[in-house]
Amino acid sequence: MPEALELELRLLVQTRSRQRQTFLRRHEFANIKRTALDAGLVSLLVPHLAVEDRWLPTTPVPDAFQGSSGQILAHLRFAISTVADLGWPVPLMERDRWYATDFNASTGRGKTICWTGYLQQWLKTWAKTWVRTRLAGNWSFSTAVAHAGQLLFFSRFLAGHPEIAGPADLSRDLLLDYIAWIKRLPDCAASQRQGLVSTVKVLIDDHRLNGWEPLVPESAMLRLGELPRREEMLPRPIDDHVLRQILAPSNLALARPDLRTQLLILNGHGLRIGSLVELTIDCLGVDADGFPTLRYRNTKRFRERLHPIRDPDVMTAIRDQQQRARRRHSDTPWLFPASMGNALRQRHSTATAVRAAFNDYLKRINTVDSEGRPAHVTPHQFRHTFGTRELNNGAPQEVVQELLDHDDPTMTRGYARLSGQRLRQEFVAAARFSADGERLQTLLPDSPLTDVAWMKERLNRARVTLPNGYCALPLQQTCEVQNACLDCTDYFVTTPEFLPAHEAQRDRTLSLIEAAEAAGHSRTAEKNRTVLVKLDTLIQSLRSAP
Numbered sequence: 208m209p210e211a212l213e214l215e216l217r218l219l220v221q222t223r224s225r226q227r228q229t230f231l232r233r234h235e236f237a238n239i240k241r242t243a244l245d246a247g248l249v250s251l252l253v254p255h256l257a258v259e260d261r262w263l264p265t266t267p268v269p270d271a272f273q274g275s276s277g278q279i280l281a282h283l284r285f286a287i288s289t290v291a292d293l294g295w296p297v298p299l300m301e302r303d304r305w306y307a308t309d310f311n312a313s314t315g316r317g318k319t320i321c322w323t324g325y326l327q328q329w330l331k332t333w334a335k336t337w338v339r340t341r342l343a344g345n346w347s348f349s350t351a352v353a354h355a356g357q358l359l360f361f362s363r364f365l366a367g368h369p370e371i372a373g374p375a376d377l378s379r380d381l382l383l384d385y386i387a388w389i390k391r392l393p394d395c396a397a398s399q400r401q402g403l404v405s406t407v408k409v410l411i412d413d414h415r416l417n418g419w420e421p422l423v424p425e426s427a428m429l430r431l432g433e434l435p436r437r438e439e440m441l442p443r444p445i446d447d448h449v450l451r452q453i454l455a456p457s458n459l460a461l462a463r464p465d466l467r468t469q470l471l472i473l474n475g476h477g478l479r480i481g482s483l484v485e486l487t488i489d490c491l492g493v494d495a496d497g498f499p500t501l502r503y504r505n506t507k508r509f510r511e512r513l514h515p516i517r518d519p520d521v522m523t524a525i526r527d528q529q530q531r532a533r534r535r536h537s538d539t540p541w542l543f544p545a546s547m548g549n550a551l552r553q554r555h556s557t558a559t560a561v562r563a564a565f566n567d568y569l570k571r572i573n574t575v576d577s578e579g580r581p582a583h584v585t586p587h588q589f590r591h592t593f594g595t596r597e598l599n600n601g602a603p604q605e606v607v608q609e610l611l612d613h614d615d616p617t618m619t620r621g622y623a624r625l626s627g628q629r630l631r632q633e634f635v636a637a638a639r640f641s642a643d644g645e646r647l648q649t650l651l652p653d654s655p656l657t658d659v660a661w662m663k664e665r666l667n668r669a670r671v672t673l674p675n676g677y678c679a680l681p682l683q684q685t686c687e688v689q690n691a692c693l694d695c696t697d698y699f700v701t702t703p704e705f706l707p708a709h710e711a712q713r714d715r716t717l718s719l720i721e722a723a724e725a726a727g728h729s730r731t732a733e734k735n736r737t738v739l740v741k742l743d744t745l746i747q748s749l750r751s752a753p
Contacts, residue, residue, distance in 0.1 A: 208240075209249040216240060216251075218293075219286040228549065231282060238279055239272075239286075246271030251287055263319070300335055312348040320348075320355045325362045329373045334358050337410050340417065357406040360395075364388050374414060375421040382407070382429050390435060400435035408434070442591035449574060449582045450474075450592065458572040464531060465543055465556075466564045468524040472501075473586060475518045477593025477611060480558045480586045481506035486542040488529055491522070501525075505612045512612050561586060594619070706749045713742045 216239070223231040243251065246269065253267045266284040275283070292308065299309060305320040320338065325331035338351050364385050365371055371381070385407065389400050408429045415423060445453070452458060454474060459467050469483055482503045490502045492513070499516040516522055528542055536544050541555035565586055574582045590611070597607045608619040701709070716739050723732035 208244065211250045212243055212248060215286055215290050216243075218289055219282065222289050223282075223285070228554065229281075229285075229547070235279060235282060238275070239283060242271050242275070243269075251283065252290060253287070256287070256291060299339070300332070305338075307348045310342050310348060312342070318349065318352055320352050322355070324359050326366050327362055327371075330358070330362055330365065333374060333414075334410070336419065337413055340413070354406050357403050358410070360389065360392075360403050361385065361407050373421060374411075374419075374423045377411070377423055377427040379426045379428060382427060383433075386429075386433065386435065397435075397438040398440065401437040404429070404434050442595055443588055444592040444595045445584055445588050446576060446582070448577045449584060452572060452574050452582075453569075453584070455572075461571055462568050463564060465528060466561070466568060468528040469543070469561060469586075470565075470589075471518070471521050471524045473589035474593070475516070475521045476501060476503075476514050477590040478503055478514075479506060479590060480561055483586075484541075484543055484556045484558060484561060487540055488532060488542050490542055491516075491525055491529075508612065508614060510612075514610070701745070701749070703749045703752050706746065709742060709746050709749065713739065713746065716742060 216236070219239075220231060220236065223229060248269055248271065251269065253269060256267065264284075266287055268280060268283050268287065272280065272283055288308075299305070303322045305322075307318065322331050322335065325334065334355060338346075338355055341354075342348065342351050368381065371377065386404055389395060389403050392400075395403070411423055411427065411429075453470065459470065462470065472478060472483060472486075473480075482505060485504050485506060487502070492500045492502055494500050494513065494515070499522055501514040501516050501521075502511060503514065504511050525542070532539055532542060532544055536549070536552040539552045543556040544552065545554040545556050546560070562585070565584075569582065569584060574584070576582045594607055594611050597610060598604065602610075604616070604619055608616055611619060613619050716735050720732050720735045720739065723729075723735065
């Protein structure tokens with residue numbers, strides 16, 4: 208065997224064994240060795256391998272391996288990348304593509320930082336220095352990829368200013384022109400503009416903080432208030448019509464067992480997908496009162512939290528998943544262990560794998576919206592659905608903020624605003640009746656008077672909670688009745704949603720009449736018969752309402 212080929216194959220075996228992520232089986236290694244020898248190869252490296260082609264799914268392989276299985280090609284590309292890394296002559300700062308392996312970081316397959324799109328050499332060098340410094344700090348590799356891409360817009364802007372030859376030539380007027388240029392970009396979403404300007408601001412601030420040369424002029428600065436405003440986006444909960452299809456028992460039976468458990472957890476607890484895949488095998492517990500809880504890690508805030516489990520189906524699904532995970536990997540610490548590249552059994556599933564399985568599930572059950580078109584849903588929308596549902600069910604905003612583990616209450620405010628819009632629509636569309644069963648005037652959706660009526664309604668609902676309706680008494684006045692009863696003909700308002708409460712009161716009234724007649728209390732019986740007549744009239748009106 209040629210010496211170079213022998214060393215490369217030894218390196219493949221040793222590296223796979225050391226990393227313990229993917230099995231290199233004996234027949235796979237024999238296949239690679241036999242194919243290389245039969246083809247007369249002296250090395251696995253393809254001549255003139257470009258640095259940009261390392262650690263990519265498209266890394267070129269020798270022609271002799273064309274048509275090999277995917278597993279063989281994966282081992283071969285891993286060997287080529289590992290060998291190329293050892294003797295690559297180009298220093299990091301001189302390369303135009305950076306890999307997660309350059310920083311001993313973990314990230315999705317094929318995610319790299321590409322510097323070839325920069326039009327100014329000085330800006331490329333400046334950006335490389337900044338990104339490398341940030342990666343040595345608290346940046347993840349994915350964050351570095353995003354910011355390096357955002358600086359490409361600054362490079363495109365500077366193409367129209369050839370007089371700028373370095374950081375020392377920057378000025379405040381130039382930065383303000385960049386903000387105006389970003390706002391005029393037709394291919395730039397409103398939600399991206401603030402990030403594009405903020406990246407340049409942070410780059411300049413870090414330049415001053417680290418004392419890099421040449422110095423940036425003191426006047427070249429931007430205030431936080433000058434950044435383009437980020438458009439406030441309302442949550443995007445899953446439409447009820449689509450959600451019913453996703454969670455239908457007959458459809459869930461078609462999903463993979465692990466995905467079925469993940470969907471129940473997402474729907475019942477609103478976790479971020481990063482927190483979902485990092486659930487530990489012992490995530491179930493109990494609180495001080497013995498109530499079941501779900502322990503998870505907030506991957507955005509880097510802290511552990513407990514969630515009360517209110518759905519028994521979630522408990523059952525998690526216990527079943529624990530058994531499946533232990534059968535597959537007896538010593539795994541994760542509830543959802545990775546199905547590939549997990550020889551050491553210490554890796555959990557990824558967000559990419561969950562999204563791919565979820566998209567396949569949507570196609571399999573033919574999920575459509577209310578108009579019959581294919582529905583587009585993301586796993587994160589379960590979080591929006593959870594927060595909106597809790598607010599619609601009457602949970603205070605502070606409680607929902609705790610359930611979603613938001614540091615800033617403004618993050619939860621969007622859910623409250625969306626919930627308020629839905630309640631207002633129901634308030635306008637609802638048929639409203641007085642205690643005498645008389646239908647009140649219908650409100651117009653876009654009328655200013657409707658806005659005033661809804662504000663009064665919300666204030667009254669916040670102050671007075673009745674079992675069978677609402678009190679429409681202005682807050683400046685004092686109620687003489689002090690009780691929610693049918694005798695209050697001036698301010699008592701009810702809607703069809705309280706029909707069960709009125710029917711229950713009718714049953715209780717009948718029982719009171721029978722008991723009073725049996726005891727000979729004719730006055731009490733007569734008084735309750737009057738109430739019964741009012742209830743019958745009101746119930747008939749509510750039942751006939753649309």
